[in-house]
Amino acid sequence: MKAKGKVFKYGDNVDTDVIIPARYLNTSDPKELALHCMEDIDKDFVKNVKEGDIIVAGRNFGCGSSREHAPISIKASGISCVIASTFARIFYRNAINIGLPILECEAAVEGIEAGDEVEVDFDTGIIRNVTKGSTFKAQAFPEFMKKIMAADGLLNYLKSKATDDL
Amino acid sequence: MGMTMSQKILAAHAGLEKVEPGQLIEAKLDLVLGNDITTPVAVKEFEKTGFTKVFDKSKVAIVPDHFTPNKDIKAAEQCKMIRCFARQMDIENYFEIGEMGIEHCLIPEKGLAVPGDLIIGADSHTCTYGALGAFSTGIGSTDMAAGMATGKCWFKVPSAIKFVLKGKPKGWVSGKDIILHIIGMIGVDGALYKSMEFVGDGVKNLTMDDRFTMANMAIEAGAKNGIFIVDDITLDYVKKHSTKPFTVYEPDPDAVYDEVYEIDLGEIRPTVAFPHLPDNTKTIDEVGEVEIDQVVIGSCTNGRMEDLRAAARILKGNKVKKGVRVIVFPGTQNIYLEALKEGLIQDMVEAGAVVSTPTCGPCLGGHMGILAKGERAISTTNRNFVGRMGHPESEVYLASPAVAAASAITGKITDPDTILKRD
Numbered sequence: 001m002k003a004k005g006k007v008f009k010y011g012d013n014v015d016t017d018v019i020i021p022a023r024y025l026n027t028s029d030p031k032e033l034a035l036h037c038m039e040d041i042d043k044d045f046v047k048n049v050k051e052g053d054i055i056v057a058g059r060n061f062g063c064g065s066s067r068e069h070a071p072i073s074i075k076a077s078g079i080s081c082v083i084a085s086t087f088a089r090i091f092y093r094n095a096i097n098i099g100l101p102i103l104e105c106e107a108a109v110e111g112i113e114a115g116d117e118v119e120v121d122f123d124t125g126i127i128r129n130v131t132k133g134s135t136f137k138a139q140a141f142p143e144f145m146k147k148i149m150a151a152d153g154l155l156n157y158l159k160s161k162a163t164d165d166l
Numbered sequence: 167m168g169m170t171m172s173q174k175i176l177a178a179h180a181g182l183e184k185v186e187p188g189q190l191i192e193a194k195l196d197l198v199l200g201n202d203i204t205t206p207v208a209v210k211e212f213e214k215t216g217f218t219k220v221f222d223k224s225k226v227a228i229v230p231d232h233f234t235p236n237k238d239i240k241a242a243e244q245c246k247m248i249r250c251f252a253r254q255m256d257i258e259n260y261f262e263i264g265e266m267g268i269e270h271c272l273i274p275e276k277g278l279a280v281p282g283d284l285i286i287g288a289d290s291h292t293c294t295y296g297a298l299g300a301f302s303t304g305i306g307s308t309d310m311a312a313g314m315a316t317g318k319c320w321f322k323v324p325s326a327i328k329f330v331l332k333g334k335p336k337g338w339v340s341g342k343d344i345i346l347h348i349i350g351m352i353g354v355d356g357a358l359y360k361s362m363e364f365v366g367d368g369v370k371n372l373t374m375d376d377r378f379t380m381a382n383m384a385i386e387a388g389a390k391n392g393i394f395i396v397d398d399i400t401l402d403y404v405k406k407h408s409t410k411p412f413t414v415y416e417p418d419p420d421a422v423y424d425e426v427y428e429i430d431l432g433e434i435r436p437t438v439a440f441p442h443l444p445d446n447t448k449t450i451d452e453v454g455e456v457e458i459d460q461v462v463i464g465s466c467t468n469g470r471m472e473d474l475r476a477a478a479r480i481l482k483g484n485k486v487k488k489g490v491r492v493i494v495f496p497g498t499q500n501i502y503l504e505a506l507k508e509g510l511i512q513d514m515v516e517a518g519a520v521v522s523t524p525t526c527g528p529c530l531g532g533h534m535g536i537l538a539k540g541e542r543a544i545s546t547t548n549r550n551f552v553g554r555m556g557h558p559e560s561e562v563y564l565a566s567p568a569v570a571a572a573s574a575i576t577g578k579i580t581d582p583d584t585i586l587k588r589d
């Protein structure tokens with residue numbers, strides 16, 4: 001599985017309130033949520049994002065609330081992958097559980113700028129900055145999480161297993 | 167190598183003798199919780215995947231608290247959906263308006279969280295029940311759906327940071343000041359993926375309400391959970407509120423911690439977190455002149471009896487500064503009623519505050535107290551992110567109920583001692 005796109009870059013502690021403000025949480029429709037993705041931190045994000053683009057950010061991405069609406073709105077806006085130095089833990093599980101690919105890689109965050117063209121290979125964890133000609137290696141996912149991602153989310157994964165051998 | 171309190175609870179629920187940090191486990195759940203924002207997403211997933219019943223109708227709790235009483239048609243539709251689901255699944259712990267409260271005040275009050283429990287909730291402040299010596303953590307809607315269906319959840323076993331509390335808080339210093347102080351010290355990702363374990367002699371000088379406030383904000387340091395050792399104060403609370411069987415866990419004497427901090431509670435000053443992160447803290451002596459437009463007292467962090475008592479004691483006989491709006495929202499119907507009986511509501515209303523039904527309302531910029539552009543609030547809630555309580559250019563300062571109440575009187579962030587000295 002691969003992703004390739006242009007990079008939107010943000011700093012540390014991008015919280016779930018700026019990813020999708022609570023005032024829009026009276027719906028759970030991914031398309032509607034995507035219309036307001038990143039609104040309070042980057043008004044132009046929704047206008048500029050294209051299918052396949054990539055978000056790169058600093059430490060503690062997705063901190064704050066447990067709203068799954070945050071990764072859902074990112075995924076529905078067309079983003080193919082989020083790369084950050086670290087992720088807040090609830091965001092991390094939510095992203096995996098809904099099948100939004102995320103990678104932790106400090107070096108990549110340092111070596112990628114907004115607007116760079118970046119290619120990610122999820123099987124190997126290799127991140128390539130096409131614009132600058134540099135490559136980075138992210139930690140590969142544990143097997144268990146790979147299976148969840150391959151099934152396109154936790155529930156499909158559970159469904160595919162007999163519930164009692166969980 | 168011994169285990170921390172959190173690791174012991176996880177091991178017991180995974181049916182394992184021993185677990186180690188980083189290990190992936192699947193564990194049995196004692197309670198699965200959701201609210202009116204996260205449950206609709208969970209229900210959709212639950213139904214889409216073809217599940218038809220919950221694993222145990224007594225171990226699922228659904229609390230519509232965020233946009234309730236319904237703030238608009240969309241919120242009403244979301245609440246209707248979860249109400250129908252609760253009925254269909256025969257969920258015993260669904261709490262309708264009139265009996266509900268803010269989930270993290272309500273669940274302990276209803277006796278649904280007890281020491282040794284393993285609890286997940288589709289709300290980040292589910293970590294609150296760590297105050298009772300439970301392992302309790304926030305998850306998302308998909309985890310909630312899986313939890314409701316199977317009664318199990320996957321966990322990566324966390325390592326831990328130990329906080330050894332000593333001494334006794336002075337004057338108006340409360341759990342809120344202590345946890346803001348700690349977050350200021352370690353940062354908003356200072357405990358990322360980890361447990362925060364609160365132990366030591368000083369714990370006995372903290373009331374249950376102090377402990378709920380502190381465990382509640384573990385997530386603001388990035389922690390997976392916050393947990394307190396169990397003592398007589400805990401057991402007394404549990405006896406009053408619950409008939410559920412429980413198990414008391416203690417950390418092993420040779421448990422390994424990533425870091426250990428010793429904290430002298432007697433040295434902590436009233437503490438305020440400036441915009442836009444909870445770790446941006448200053449003591450009350452360092453705040454300077456900060457004028458405010460709105461004061462919010464309540465939430466799952468500070469909407470309990472002691473919080474209202476502190477606020478009412480300061481407001482009583484005083485008047486809210488002209489031009490300042492004060493909104494008080496008690497955590498549950500019971501708290502509301504008790505505050506009425508004690509005369510606290512009257513004291514606060516006479517001072518010029520409004521008192522709301524229990525709801526999350528202003529805490530997340532949902533309804534009942536949204537900030538306009540450029541406005542500033544001091545709030546006893548837990549997050550001061552950009553746009554958290556309204557316009558992206560508004561500001562939120564986090565503080566204790568005592569500091570918030572004192573600020574209501576002067577119109578700027580104020581040391582409660584200057585209004586009413588307390589030794």
Ligand code: SF4
Binds near residue numbers: 289466526529547548
């Ligand atoms: S009171 Fe605020 S922090 Fe607590 S559950 Fe409600 S919205 Fe979340």
